[in-house]
Amino acid sequence: MSTTSGSPPVSGRLGTAHILFLIVAAAAPLSAMVGTVPLAFAFGDGAGVPAAFLFAGVTLLCFSAGYAVSARRTGGSGGFYASVADGLGRPPAVAAGYMALLAYNCATIGLAGALGxxxxxxxxxxxxxxxxxxxxxxxLVLTAVLGYREIALSARVLALLMLGEIGVLAALDVAILVRHGVHALPAASFSPHTAAGPGVGVSLMFAFVSFIGFESAALYGKEARNPERSVPRATYAAAALIAGFYALTSWLAVGAIGPDQVREVAGKQMGDLFFGLGDDFLGTAGSTILQVLLCTSLFAATLALHSAANRYAQVLAQDGLLPRTLAAEHQRHGSPHRASVWQSVLTALVLAGFAVAGLDPYADLTTSMLGLGTLGIVTLQALAALSVLGLRLRAGHGHWWKETLAPLLGFAGLATSVWLVVGNFDMLTGSPSKVIAALPWLLPLVALGGLLYAVRLRSAHPLRYRELGTRHTAAPATPDLSPTPSGDRHARSQ
Structure with missing residues (x-):
């Protein structure tokens, strides 16, 4: 026997550092610098992009404060599904769970296409x-093999890859500082005139989407040694590390190019911008290393989001929202191996479909899938912040910062980010296709389907409905005060 669905999983293998590597890998720092920052320079507020990264980082730290409260209540597992169940109730949780499944799978598929x-x-x-x-x-084969095995192995592989990509960016930062000195850090980037100048909304959009994946720590609680401490710590550390690193590296890029020239230069060079900086400051060998590590960065992000997608499938299967066979865990590896195989097959089928149709792997596949996944994850972050506020209102008391002001600020910033992404979806994807432009409508359709399915369960299968979200929370899920069939007193009493 290699699987189990009733016995507890193999746990306690991940410490804070392991989880940190998993979620920083999902954010893909090198990929963000190469692929996202030049777009922010060109179409956003130019030299003010570093300030946008700091603003996004502070907003997400506020989000993390509230999300940490939710993670402690849910035992650090279940991700957005458990958080929303705890704060907003079962129907919104089912909607969030299906949205998360769609978003993380789309993001994984998009990254696999970008890797190719x-x-x-x-x-x-x-x-x-x-x-x-x-x-x-x-x-995809490497991702499937690592995703099937224990998560600690993936964490070790991702640690090596992260050290490589962060190391080469740090080397570029140092080289720019050595050559330009204090002029490499222009004060203009943080002046109100520049930081809040024309295009700031686009800069903020690209800044927020560059953090995608950092919130996934709450999926690894069952595999963590001390989830009540390690999951919140990893989330805080990831938000602070990513924000500081992105802001510093983009600031130094502004200094290397020049605050007045960075928008024009980025508009001409786009994806070659950082390769050009690497060639100038690190030499031809440094530029080659950047190119190779871009590929490993994309692989790391694919693996990290594959792992997150698997765990959402497993959590939903445990509650009967997907076929229960996907809830199985490998007895030796403790991994959701069936969910991993399912996700790998799904990715392979989508990639094959795009290949057979002769579509472009980047302009068609990556832009559409990664764009939709990004919008879905940012929307779920906002919903998770709102769920903490819902929990605070239901309880009638709570910490003024962690359960009130911080999630409120986080929700305001993330809701703004959702609005910016929807309004600039064509710019985010880089595609004029009307089909791709219509993709955001999939998210409310999936959410509506989840809500309707939850309502159907409440009337047709009240006992199953009552169990939704409860196995992932330390306290009962938010009570549902709507009518319940009289034949089920247990369900009515919830």
Missing amino acids: YFTQLVLAAHGLTVSWEWCAAVG
Whole structure:
């Protein structure tokens, strides 16, 4: 026997550092610098982008304060599904669970396509001709193997990859500082005129989406040694580390290019901007290392989001919202191995579909899937902040900062981010396609389907309905005060 669905999982393997690497990998620092920052420079407020990263970081630290309260109540597992169940009740939780499943799967598929595309380009630059399909297939096989095994192995692999990509960006930062001195840190980036100048909304959008994945710590509670402490610590540390690193590196890039020239230069060079900086400050070898590590960064992000998607599938299956076979855990590895296989097969089928149709792996696949996944995750972050406020209102008391002001500020910032992403979705995806522009409508449709299914369960299967979200919370889920069939007194008493 390799699986179990009734016995407790193999747990206690992840410490704070392991979880930190898992969630920083999902944010993909090098990929964000290469792919997102030039867009923010070109279409946002130019030299004010570093301030946008700091604002996003402070907002997400506020979100983390409230989310940590939720993580402690839920035992650090279940992610957005458990948090929303605890604060807003079962129907919104089912909607959030299905939205999370869609968002994390789309983000994983989009990153797998990006991995194939950029690996093909890097190999071609060195005289090797390999199709993007084969590059993506190799990455998917490695992801599937690691996703099937224990999460600690993935954490160790991601730690090595993270050290590589953060190391090369740190080397670039140091090289810029050495050459330009204090002029590499222009005060103009944080002046009100620049930081709040034209295009600030676009800069904030790209800043917020660059943090995608940092919130996934709350999915690893069952595999953590001390989830009540390690999950909140990892979330705080990830938000602070990512914000500081993004702000510093983008600030130094502004200093290297020049505050007055950065928008124009970024508009011309786009994805080549940081490779050009690498060639200038680290030499040809440094630029080559940046290119290779971009591929490993995309692989790390694919693996991290694959792991998150698996755990959402497992949690929903445990509550009967997906086939229960997906809830099974490997007896030796303690991994949701069936959910991992399902996610790998789904990714392979979507990649194959795009390949057979002759669609572009980046312009069609990556932009559409990653754009939809990003919007879904930011929406869920806002919903999780709102759930902490819901819990505070229901309890009638709570800590003034962690359970009131911090989640309120986090919700305000994240709701603004959702509005910016929806309003600039074509810019986020870089695609003029009307089909891709219509993708955001999938999220409210999936949410509505989840709400209706929960309502149906409440009337047709009240005992099953009563169990939704409760296995992931330290206290009963938010009471549902709507009518319950009279034949089930237990359900009515909840």
